[in-house]
């Protein structure tokens with residue numbers, strides 16, 4: 001089984017710890033993982049902002065970078081959804097674009113569906129609340145997977161996030177084009193998260209956490225945003241940060 | 242026209258002309274605490290109720306699929322079904338008029354009203370007549386048009402604009418409504434009762450008394466329709482209050498203005514929508530009043546019936562392979578109630594009578610994207626997909642939004658943005674350049690402010706810190722530790 005990590009452009013540049021955590025987690029579970037260096041961005045930011053043509057070279061690059069791998073693991077529901085739902089529409093410009101879709105798995109899908117594990121042997125003795133990002137929730141239908149993984153983490157107390165299914169207000173370029181509505185949505189999400197009394201706001205999409213974490217940091221709130229992979233990578237012997 | 246000559250409250254000015262782009266209009270709404278509270282309360286209440294009403298049906302997914310299929314099939318052969326409808330309506334004693342745009346529809350309706358010799362009409366709640374600005378047009382021609390739906394009445398008396406498809410006065414709370422009734426009812430008919438309080442029962446009674454004299458006096462009724470059944474030429478209006486039924490049955494002349502996409506082939510098809518519409522809109526298993534009429538009937542109801550079939554941009558939308566799915570819409574408003582952007586921005590920010598997610602995909606197709614507000618609508622969404630999830634005819638609203646963004650991005654005003662996107666895509670297509678940039682950002686990270694200048698970034702940092710840059714990008718960690 002040849003497995004590649006598609007770390008995503010945001011994680012590569014801003015949240016490398018999520019990539020490192022994903023590698024450690026997969027290796028701990030006995031998966032030999034590769035990182036094809038030709039990968040960059042899936043093309044979603046361009047595509048979703050209306051610049052389909054500008055996304056074509058990135059779609060081509062992504063398809064080529066992961067040729068020959070049985071599975072491609074992505075620690076981002078949003079980027080996985082881009083490949084799964086939209087790469088098929090690039091078939092005319094990029095032969096093989098549709099073929100990548102079924103081989104791409106968001107991290108929790110890979111763990112639960114491909115590896116068949118929910119207890120990954122993690123330990124994270126903290127109070128955690130989980131925000132299911134929209135693309136993972138609605139486009140991929142991740143359902144209970146993240147929750148089942150979190151519930152199996154030793155020491156972790158999972159608390160329900162009120163209004164969990166509501167969008168956090170990131171939305172890619174939406175956050176910049178409609179900054180006021182975006183911030184209002186983010187403020188409500190953070191208010192709900194703080195009300196849970198959790199120490200950690202966990203998500204499976206760092207772009208949403210970039211937005212929410214940025215607001216938490218500005219407010220000096222006693223809550224930090226953390227990617228699910230980093231919680232699952234944490235063990236008794238090697239606690240994460 | 243001077244104040245004393247008026248027969249209906251002056252509207253809020255030329256409909257939506259010169260509206261600011263969505264983000265600006267939304268900024269005001271976001272800062273209005275009362276509005277935010279009104280909207281939040283109303284949308285969350287109806288949202289939760291809808292979810293329960295839909296969950297009761299174990300064949301909801303099949304009904305949704307059937308609704309989508311029926312609409313698609315009808316749209317594919319729209320010409321055939323419209324001609325069948327015209328034939329049936331005519332055979333039943335009605336007259337069918339075809340209106341290519343708002344101006345033509347307004348002209349037809351005005352002439353029909355004038356031919357009756359009347360100078361006032363009562364109206365059933367109708368989106369199509371709002372879309373064409375019929376009330377303003379009639380007023381200018383000396384004809385008073387009275388809205389009889391409770392929420393439309395509140396909007397009309399308040400010289401306001403509707404902000405929701407189903408609940409046009411959703412932005413108002415009870416106290417505001419009481420004040421509007423007290424101040425305005427007397428100028429246009431029976432005044433509000435002395436000492437009117439803000440309980441729902443008292444407000445409804447005040448509206449009932451005010452409207453009753455208008456119903457009994459009116460000789461002309463104007464309506465829209467939720468559906469038109471082609472096989473028999475039957476029009477259908479579903480409503481909650483019963484005021485619509487008064488307008489549909491009491492006047493001598495009934496004029497219905499209906500978008501051409503509202504036709505369904507048969508009664509069997511109608512059955513699907515009569516299940517999905519009430520559950521999606523008011524969260525009721527069945528709406529209290531369903532009025533159906535076929536042409537005219539001797540000694541019962543209006544003696545003369547006119548159907549004005551409205552295009553007004555619909556055939557342009559129909560020609561767009563991706564965009565045409567917006568014409569499946571049955572105006573249930575479920576997408577508004579579930580939309581996090583609508584909840585914060587309110588309906589007025591969308592600059593049309595169709596707010597929320599459906600407005601954001603419909604208006605740029607009906608009106609084009611030449612104006613600032615219309616060009617900003619496809620971006621008025623975080624693409625969270627909640628609208629698509631609830632839509633009873635499965636309109637993939639995010640898909641259409643992205644499609645329309647592509648059209649807007651091709652317009653002249655977007656040249657700088659396209660250049661920036663092109664440049665960033667070029668960097669992303671050159672991993673060596675990308676890595677060099679990432680390393681530079683990491684190496685200089687101690688110098689980075691958490692708030693930053695520059696237009697895009699400044700908007701980001703108005704409410705959020707920038708992230709701290711990592712010591713090294715992931716690709717460098719990988720190279721050092723795994724190769």
Ligand code: SF4
Nearest residue numbers: 570571573574576632
């Ligand atoms: S788009 Fe769908 S959910 Fe929105 S009003 Fe129309 S039918 Fe209802």
